[in-house]
Structures are given as C-alpha cells and as structure tokens.
Amino acid sequence: MAVLNVITLENPNLRRRATRVPKVDDAIRTLMDDMLDTMRAHHGVGLAATQVDVHLRVIVMDVGDAVHQVANPEMVRAEGEQIGYEGCLSVPGYIGKVARAERVVAKGLDRNGRAVRIKGNELLARCIQHEIDHLDGVLFTDKLVPGTTLMELSPEELEQNTDVYA
Numbered sequence: 001m002a003v004l005n006v007i008t009l010e011n012p013n014l015r016r017r018a019t020r021v022p023k024v025d026d027a028i029r030t031l032m033d034d035m036l037d038t039m040r041a042h043h044g045v046g047l048a049a050t051q052v053d054v055h056l057r058v059i060v061m062d063v064g065d066a067v068h069q070v071a072n073p074e075m076v077r078a079e080g081e082q083i084g085y086e087g088c089l090s091v092p093g094y095i096g097k098v099a100r101a102e103r104v105v106a107k108g109l110d111r112n113g114r115a116v117r118i119k120g121n122e123l124l125a126r127c128i129q130h131e132i133d134h135l136d137g138v139l140f141t142d143k144l145v146p147g148t149t150l151m152e153l154s155p156e157e158l159e160q161n162t163d164v165y166a
Contacts, residue, residue, distance in 0.1 A: 001033050001034055001036075001037045002034045002037060002038075003034075003037050003038050003041045004034050004035065004037075004038045004052040005052065005053070006038065006042060006047075006051050006052060006089050006090060007051060007052070007053050007090060008090050008091065008092065009090060009091050009139070009141075011053070013050070013053050013055070014050060014051070014090055014134075014137070014139070015137040015139075016050060016055050016137055017055075017135070017136055017137050018048070018049060018050050018055045018056055018057045018058075018134075018135040018136075019055060019056060019057065020056075020057050020072050021056050021057055021058060021071040021072050021109070023113065024071050024109050024110075024111065024112065024113035025113075028056070028058065028071060028111075029111050031049065031054060031056070031058060032058060032060055032069040032071075032111055033069075034052075035047045035049065035052060035058065035060045035069075036060050036062065036067065036069070038052060039060060039062065039089070040062070042089050044089045045061060045062060045063050045123070045127055046059065046060065046061040046062075046063070046127040046128075046130060046131045047059065047060050047061075047089065047131070048131045048132075048134030048135050049135070050134050050135060050137070051089060051090050051134060056071075057071060057072045057073065057135050058070070058071050059073055059128075059131035059132065059134075059135065061124070061127050061128070061131065063120075063123050063124040063127055064123070064124065066124075068118055069110065069111045070106070070108035070109065070110065070116065070118070071108055071109040071110075071113075072108045072109055073106050073107070073108035073118075073128070073131070073132055073135070074106060074107055074108060074132075075104060075105075075106050075128075075129070075132060076104075076105040076106060076107050076117070077103075077104065077105040078101035078103070078104045078105075078125075078129075079101060079102060079103045079104075080101060080102030080103050081099055081100070081101065081102055082099070082100055082101070082102045082122065082125070082126065083097055083098070083099045083100075083145060084097065084098065084100070084126065085097055085098075086098045086126065086130060086140045087140075087153075088130070088139065088140055088141075090134075090139070091139065091140070091141060091150075093152055093153055094141075094150045094151065094152055094153065095150070095151055095153060096140060096141060096144045096145075096148060096149070096150045096151065097144060097145040097148045098126075098140050098143045098144060098145065099143070099145055100125065100126045100129050100130075101125055101129060102121060102122070102125060103119075103120070103121045103125055104119075104120050104121075104125040104128050104129060105117060105118070105119050105120075106118045106120070106128050106132070
C-alpha cells in the first residue's frame with residue numbers, strides 16, 4: 001500500500017471529468033487501497049481518484065463504522081437538505097458552508113466488481129455527494145451557500161474539524 005500525492009486547487013487536472021472503470025481488477029483494487037491509505041494519512045473521510053490525479057470513477061470513504069470503496073458511483077436518489085461545513089483535502093486549510101441532500105442512495109461496483117447500493121444520511125450523504133462531484137470536476141468551493149465565503153482554519157481548528165475533510 002502507498003500514500004499517494006493529493007493534488008490541490010492550483011492543479012487544473014482537479015477539474016477533469018473522470019472516465020468509467022471498464023472492469024474492477026487488481027489494479028483498481030490496489031488504487032482503492034492506496035486511496036484509503038492516502039485519505040487516512042491526511043485525516044480525511046473520503047477521497048476521489050481525481051484528487052490523486054487518476055481520472056477514473058473511483059471513490060473511497062470511511063464514515064462512522066463503514067468503509068466504502070466504489071467504482072463508477074452514481075446517485076440514485078437524493079432527499080431533503082442539510083447545510084453544513086465542508087472541507088477538502090485538495091483545498092487544505094479551508095472550509096465553507098455547502099447545501100447538500102440530507103439522505104442519498106448511490107450505486108456502483110464494490111472492490112470485487114459486484115453491484116452495491118449505499119444509503120447515507122448526514123455526513124455519509126454529504127461525503128458521497130462531495131466525492132461524486134470530484135469525479136465530475138466540481139469542487140465544494142463551487143457550491144458555497146450564497147453570501148458565504150471560505151474560512152481559513154488555524155492548525156488547532158483543523159485538528160478539531162477532521163470530519164469535514166473529504
């Protein structure tokens with residue numbers, strides 16, 4: 001396993017749309033495992049392959065007591081609304097208020113290539129939406145609640161807000 005380099009806002013590749021994974025094979029499973037290691041090393045709760053400059057539709061998330069590794073994720077349903085702070089490993093040191101669906105259902109392929117559905121609410125719902133946005137070249141900074149701006153966090157505040165980083 002490896003910790004990969006996370007690209008940041010200055011890198012135009014962060015805006016590239018990812019392509020579908022043709023088959024979940026050993027290379028994709030290795031990518032998923034490396035992405036989990038990378039996400040955890042940076043204290044994130046989710047990571048999209050585009051954030052490590054790999055332009056395939058792959059996301060990983062570790063929210064609550066569940067780890068999700070998904071290829072070709074798609075939103076199936078989104079309901080309700082939540083407004084909360086989000087951060088991003090590709091926009092380090094900043095958070096902003098974003099409106100997201102409160103409850104979502106997404107589908108895709110698990111690490112074994114089998115169809116999977118993920119139901120999420122609150123933080124998991126926010127994370128699913130955030131990571132799928134990355135695969136489309138969209139950042140949370142594009143979705144700030146009108147009238148709000150990015151807030152820079154001090155190192156101490158960053159330590160206390162690790163659950164907002166995806």
